[in-house]
Amino acid sequence: MPRSSLFAIALLALTLLPRPAPADEGGPDAFGYIFRDSRETHGPSYVWYDIALTGTHHNTMDDEVSVQVPIGFSFDFYGQSYADVYVHSNGGLSFDSGILDDYNNGPLPVQVAPYQVVAGYWDDFMPIPLFSSPVFTETVGTPPYRQFIAQYNGIPHSNNPFLRFYFQIVLEETTNRILLQYEDVSVAEVGISFGGEACIGVQGGLDGYLEYSYWTPSLEDELTIEFRQCSMADVDGDGFADCDECDDGDPFVYPAAPEVCDDGIDQNCDGILDELTDHDGDGFSNCDGDCDDGEILAYPGGTEFCDGVDNDCNGDIDEGIDQD
Numbered sequence: 001m002p003r004s005s006l007f008a009i010a011l012l013a014l015t016l017l018p019r020p021a022p023a024d025e026g027g028p029d030a031f032g033y034i035f036r037d038s039r040e041t042h043g044p045s046y047v048w049y050d051i052a053l054t055g056t057h058h059n060t061m062d063d064e065v066s067v068q069v070p071i072g073f074s075f076d077f078y079g080q081s082y083a084d085v086y087v088h089s090n091g092g093l094s095f096d097s098g099i100l101d102d103y104n105n106g107p108l109p110v111q112v113a114p115y116q117v118v119a120g121y122w123d124d125f126m127p128i129p130l131f132s133s134p135v136f137t138e139t140v141g142t143p144p145y146r147q148f149i150a151q152y153n154g155i156p157h158s159n160n161p162f163l164r165f166y167f168q169i170v171l172e173e174t175t176n177r178i179l180l181q182y183e184d185v186s187v188a189e190v191g192i193s194f195g196g197e198a199c200i201g202v203q204g205g206l207d208g209y210l211e212y213s214y215w216t217p218s219l220e221d222e223l224t225i226e227f228r229q230c231s232m233a234d235v236d237g238d239g240f241a242d243c244d245e246c247d248d249g250d251p252f253v254y255p256a257a258p259e260v261c262d263d264g265i266d267q268n269c270d271g272i273l274d275e276l277t278d279h280d281g282d283g284f285s286n287c288d289g290d291c292d293d294g295e296i297l298a299y300p301g302g303t304e305f306c307d308g309v310d311n312d313c314n315g316d317i318d319e320g321i322d323q324d
Contacts, residue, residue: 031078031208032231034243035201038224042244042255045270046224048168048183052153055138058087063126063158064099065089071148072139073173077116078204085171086114087137087150091121091198093169102158106199108209115205118227120150120169120180122199123192126158145264146173163187175247178202178227180212185219195219202227245269261287289313 024043027034036043058067066086074081077095085093088100098113102124110117127135134153141147148171154164165187170179180200186193194217201211212218212225230243238257242248245255246269252260257267284290284299291313292298302311306321 026212027210028230028243029208029210031204032229033078033202033204033208033210033227034230035210035212035225035227037212037226042269044179044224044226046181046222048181048222049140049147049149049170051136051138051140051149051151052134055136055149055151058135058137063089064102066094066097066099068097069137070139071171073143073146073148075148075171075173076176078208080116080204085148085150087135089127089135089155090125091119091123091152091155091165091167093118093120093150093171105197106201106211107214108199108201108203108211109206110203111206115203117203118169118171118178119199119201119203121152121165121167121182121185121195123165123195123197124158125152125155125165126161127155141173142264144174145266147171157187157189157192159189159192163189163192176228177246180225180227182219182221182223184221186221193217200225259286291315 024040025034025036038044038046066088068084068086070084071082074083082095085095086097087093090100090102092100094100094114095116096114100122105122106119134155136151136153137149139146139148150169152165152167154166157163157165165185166183167185168181170181172179185195191197195213196217197215199214201209203209210227232241232243234241235248236251238251238254240254245253246266247253253265253267253269255269259267278285278293280293280296282290282296282299286293289300290298291310295309297305298309298311298313300313302313304311304318304320306318308317310317
């Protein structure tokens with residue numbers, strides 16, 4: 001849940017203000033990168049993997065500072081493979097050295113180093129020791145589907161240290177997707193809420209870049225944006241083009257595909273590994289044996305009704321019911 005309840009009255013007024021219509025999808029750029037957010041059909045799901053208790057705490061970061069950390073796997077970005085990444089205090093990652101300047105945050109393409117940039121929420125943040133440095137990194141999962149997560153956990157804005165932002169930048173192994181996750185970007189100052197003074201996008205050099213928004217309040221709480229390189233070909237023959245699914249090298253991976261539990265693969269392309277979410281609210285997820293997680297009356301041990309549904313998930317429909 002968003003953490004800005006202390007500013008409820010101010011935020012109510014803020015949300016009533018007109019905002020530009022969000023760009024749910026865009027691209028491709030010159031290198032075939034597209035973006036799609038969770039408001040779009042077949043877009044990524046919002047899933048906040050909290051690493052604040054388990055990740056490495058980079059508590060020495062200051063304003064306009066970056067720290068180089070290992071990704072934990074090889075990540076491909078604009079035709080180059082990287083084993084390390086620079087995590088910047090001003091809300092972004094880069095694969096080359098330099099500083100994301102707080103006073104010149106875009107628009108893309110930036111003309112000075114770093115040129116290989118993932119601008120998750122590039123703004124003027126101030127994680128100085130007085131206000132703490134809430135930046136964490138961790139590599140989670142198992143090969144070949146690990147994720148590197150950089151989490152900005154309540155990072156204070158330079159305008160006011162009590163205005164805190166919660167967001168993540170996620171790099172995925174094998175798929176080479178980039179996920180930007182926004183848990184709470186609504187604060188009690190209209191100009192900087194929802195990305196109002198931020199640059200959001202990716203850049204692989206002066207010739208390759210894709211901007212989601214620049215100084216535009218285009219975000220909302222609990223939103224996910226994915227960036228990835230793709231084509232309109234259907235390589236694996238599953239009926240979905242590369243740009244419309246998350247892994248065009250596996251015919252069993254596509255939007256709405258059956259999820260296989262405990263294999264570390266996101267078969268249905270919703271951004272959730274092994275579908276641990278109970279979508280229909282019956283107390284069981286797919287991985288708990290729910291045979292239809294879109295039907296609240298279908299779950300293991302459920303009562304069988306004459307409704308054409310396998311209510312007890314035993315493989316039979318309407319068994320034991322007098323059809324008369």
